[in-house]
Amino acid sequence: MIDTGDSAGWNKSDWPAIGRGTAHWIIDDHDWAPMDQGDPLQTVSAPIHSAPAASGPPLLVDADGNRYYDGRLTITFVSPSGLRRVWPLPDQAAGSVDRPAYLAGDRQGHLFLFNSVGRIARLRLTLADPQPFVLESVFTNHVPDFQDVRRIWCDPAGRIVVTYQGSHLALIFPTGQVPREIEDKILPQDLRRIEAQ
16 A cells, blocks of 8 residues: 555556645556656546446446446456356355445456455456356455545556555556566555555
């Protein structure tokens, strides 16, 4: 978690970014880098419009044009051809109807569902009968209570990024491995803070 900026967001290439005063910095695949002068810090996502096959905006539209809906008690999959599958979420991945759900996909075909305080569920789309999804894992260690989420996405380095509370940024490494170049940038006091949670 990075909470040292005045604002958090992303640049036009989808790299996570932090703003402090008039300075804006991106976190690329190996280091901090200043943002280009003509590249504004974006902090508001463009809305995704709902397909007629489901009500409300989708949680995610993947690279193949598949849309995913709900994320609280079910996951609904709708393909561009109109194939629709509804999967009731298992108890350990079900959310609450009074809490928003967010979904992001990584490059390995995992779907990361954020629908509960301090928990992330990792799913995989299978489209098999009768279970179109598989719950692969549930993560609870060191997961912040993401409030006022602005955006959750997969950045160009393959990380899942969460911008929340206006100035907070979380980087999630789906492979479980933090690259050495990034690990070397984590301050010892920040590591102690995480380990104390």
